[in-house]
Amino acid sequence: MVEPITVGIGIVLGSGGMLYGLRAWKRRNDRLRALALAEKYSTSTRLRNVTGGGMRLVVNLPQIAQMPPHEQESWKARDNLRDQNHMELGLIQPDVPEPASGADEEQDRLNEVERRNEWIQAHASPLVEHAALVSEEHIGSGIVAVDEQEEHEVDMDERLEREGGESGVVQISLAWDDYNDLDLHVFTPSGERIYFNNKVSECGGILDVDMNVRPVSNTPVENVVWKELAPLGTYKIGVHFYKHHRKRRTKKKCKFRLRVITHGTTKEYVGRMKYGQAMQMVTSFTLSELTKESSGF
Structure with a gap:
């Protein structure tokens, strides 16, 4: 005779397995649907390889503003889940009092760098988990800036x-x-992520400007570049509101501009973020060889 407790354990395990299977099935379907949407609304541009070696084809994945209303609602639901994930993983930094006027700026900068390094070490796994979730998005949150x-x-x-x-x-x-x-x-074609804790990728990308670890500028810029050779494949570009600095009425809402140059062709995007929001997947593009098969894309 089978003990009731054994039956109960079997039911629980079976239910858990079914739930896991359903979630995996749903995530797979969501990914396939997102890829289909991306293919439907993507745009392509033929570019001359500025370093020689033939033509390049750049496929730009769509922006949320290009989506029909029901797809925009689906994107908002996914974005809310990303915000929830960001909060549950404890990735919102605690407020740190700004230094008093007249403080040693260089020492304060070094202190802040040390605090950031300690925070990164303590949150390495959650950061990777959140970045992986964000990288699943196939629709960008940026708006193409077309006004001259x-x-x-x-x-x-x-x-x-x-x-x-x-x-x-x-x-x-x-x-x-x-x-x-x-x-x-x-997020590079090689699967690496270039950011402040991984400034040089094996595929040749370099983060050579990283600003406002300390609030030193109200006209900051950051820059990732492949100088001479850029790998073929998909590039995804995220922006994270890492820290709110309470200096000179700086607010917890921030407007940003992103510029992407591929073989001499420029696209610009604008967006807004608030502190505590999940990393935003602003845009994505795929760089490939222009072949006879792809020339009619």
């Missing part, structure tokens, strides 16, 4: 020159206009 006046609102090149930022065949630059600390995260 807005395109020149932020002088990205002037900021990059000031900070020693390099240019290259693929260049991704982020700018904002306050003392907050926003961070650029680039």
Whole structure:
């Protein structure tokens, strides 16, 4: 005779297995659906490889503003889940009092770098988990900046020159206009993520400008670049509101501008974030060889 407790355990385990299976099935279907949407609404551009070696095809995945209303609602639901994940993983940093006026700025900067390193070490696994969730998104949250006046609102090149930022065949630059600390995260074709704790990737990408660990500028910029050779494959670009600095009325809401240059062709995106929000997948593109099969894309 089978003991009731054995039957109960079997039911619980069976139910748990079914629930896990249903979740896995749903996530798989969601990914397939997202890929189908991305393919339907993507745009492609033929580019000349500035370093030689034939043509390139850049496929830009769609932005949320291009989606029909019901797909926008689905995206908002996924974004709410990402916000919840961000909070549950404890990735919102506690407020730290700003230094008193007249404090040793260099020592304060070193203290803040040390605090960030300690925080990163303590939250390494949650950061990876959250980034992996964000990277599943196939629709960008940025808005393509097409207005000529807005395109020149932020002088990205002037900021990059000031900070020693390099240019290259693929260049991704982020700018904002306050003392907050926003961070650029680039998911590379090799599967690596370039960000402040991994500034050089094996596939040649470099984060060469990383600003506002301390609130030193209200015209900051960050820059990731592949100088001469950029790998083929998919690039996903995330922006994270890492820390709110309470300096000179800097608010917990921040407008940013993202510029993506691929083989001399530029696209710009604008977005807004609030402190405590999940990392935003702003845009994504795929770089490939232009072959006879793809020339009719």
